[in-house]
Amino acid sequence: MKGATTQRQLMPASINATVIIAGVIVLVALVFDFTNGFHDAANSIATVVSTRVLSPRYAVIWAATFNFIAFAIFGTRVAKTIGGDLVRIDLIREDARLYVLCAGLMGAIIWNLITWYLGLPTSSSHALIGGYGGAAVAAYRGFSGLLKADGWIKTLIFIVASPVIGFVLGFALMVAVYWIFHRWTPSQVDKTFRRGQLFSAAMYSLGHGGNDAQKTMGIVTAVLATAGMFNLQLGEKGSLPAIPLYVVLLAHAAIALGTLSGGWRIVHTMGSKITKLRPVGGFCAETAGSATLFGATFLGIPVSTTHTITGAIAGVGSTTRLSAVKWRVAGRILWAWILTIPAAAFFAALSFLIIGFVAAIVGKTS
Numbered sequence: 001m002k003g004a005t006t007q008r009q010l011m012p013a014s015i016n017a018t019v020i021i022a023g024v025i026v027l028v029a030l031v032f033d034f035t036n037g038f039h040d041a042a043n044s045i046a047t048v049v050s051t052r053v054l055s056p057r058y059a060v061i062w063a064a065t066f067n068f069i070a071f072a073i074f075g076t077r078v079a080k081t082i083g084g085d086l087v088r089i090d091l092i093r094e095d096a097r098l099y100v101l102c103a104g105l106m107g108a109i110i111w112n113l114i115t116w117y118l119g120l121p122t123s124s125s126h127a128l129i130g131g132y133g134g135a136a137v138a139a140y141r142g143f144s145g146l147l148k149a150d151g152w153i154k155t156l157i158f159i160v161a162s163p164v165i166g167f168v169l170g171f172a173l174m175v176a177v178y179w180i181f182h183r184w185t186p187s188q189v190d191k192t193f194r195r196g197q198l199f200s201a202a203m204y205s206l207g208h209g210g211n212d213a214q215k216t217m218g219i220v221t222a223v224l225a226t227a228g229m230f231n232l233q234l235g236e237k238g239s240l241p242a243i244p245l246y247v248v249l250l251a252h253a254a255i256a257l258g259t260l261s262g263g264w265r266i267v268h269t270m271g272s273k274i275t276k277l278r279p280v281g282g283f284c285a286e287t288a289g290s291a292t293l294f295g296a297t298f299l300g301i302p303v304s305t306t307h308t309i310t311g312a313i314a315g316v317g318s319t320t321r322l323s324a325v326k327w328r329v330a331g332r333i334l335w336a337w338i339l340t341i342p343a344a345a346f347f348a349a350l351s352f353l354i355i356g357f358v359a360a361i362v363g364k365t366s
Contacts, residue, residue, distance in 0.1 A: 022227035025102040030254040033216040036124040037258020048201040063205040068256040070209030076243040077300030083218030084240035085151030087136045097226045100135045107131030107348025123304030127344040134345025138352040162303040163311030169288030170315030193279040200286035207293030213251040281316045288312040
């Protein structure tokens with residue numbers, strides 16, 4: 001097993017210590033889910049706030065509600081992809097596996113906080129994926145056979161596909177609305193789509209909760225199975241067992257609470273810096289984004305809600321004229337997207353090395 005013979009013993013032998021460590025990592029995972037909620041809250045509410053359909057306070061309550069109830073609609077296919085179809089965690093030395101999962105989460109949280117502070121709507125999903133992969137590579141000290149190609153390929157394809165699909169659907173919906181309602185007065189259109197945006201924002205929040213909360217479910221279940229808790233065990237080639245209901249509810253509650261905390265820096269970028277939106281545009285962008293998320297979630301593909309809604313907003317803005325989209329801002333966002341996976345992987349690998357160093361010192365002194 002590559003690198004296994006040279007790795008230090010990282011995990012204490014005590015079963016009680018293992019349970020404590022697993023509990024701490026689950027808490028870290030829920031913190032990530034919370035940061036995902038406030039980091040990606042803008043995806044759900046930016047358009048409905050920027051069009052003044054709802055105040056920020058009521059918008060986050062609306063979004064958080066649908067973030068939570070998504071558990072009753074979507075399955076756990078995305079969770080299985082994140083937790084079992086990206087990394088062969090069974091190839092990593094058993095006493096290092098929990099630390100890999102913890103470091104992966106830490107790398108994603110660090111990148112989330114950096115981009116939140118800068119007001120950049122990057123992908124929490126891809127931060128988690130990059131963090132998990134980076135920590136695993138640092139532990140395994142190599143790539144060969146560690147990363148599962150199928151899971152990575154479909155995820156990487158949708159880094160490009162989700163904003164493109166969102167753009168095309170947003171553009172098409174906006175054109176269709178122009179054609180259908182061209183005889184209506186602007187005030188009639190505005191009044192109708194102000195009400196319609198309540199529905200479209202709810203649907204987008206539902207898709208956001210359904211796809212993003214599952215990512216944390218996958219990691220939490222992997223932690224519990226790695227620690228052998230609650231009779232959960234990893235399957236063949238590191239595949240996940242069935243996701244327990246209590247994990248599902250915890251993940252959705254954490255992301256909903258995160259959404260309630262807001263994330264106004266990114267709301268400002270998403271709601272006004274890319275293009276100016278009216279209620280009709282907000283409705284089309286949210287509807288296009290939610291359709292993309294629903295399809296990807298049912299297919300088990302972990303997509304970026306950020307990429308999706310950004311593409312949809314740009315598509316809506318492009319129906320007026322291409323100059324209506326502030327491409328310089330969009331370009332800044334694009335660079336943040338490109339950097340997300342490698343940056344999160346770097347921070348996760350560094351976190352793993354720090355955890356290993358601290359664990360070794362604690363082991364010597366205990």
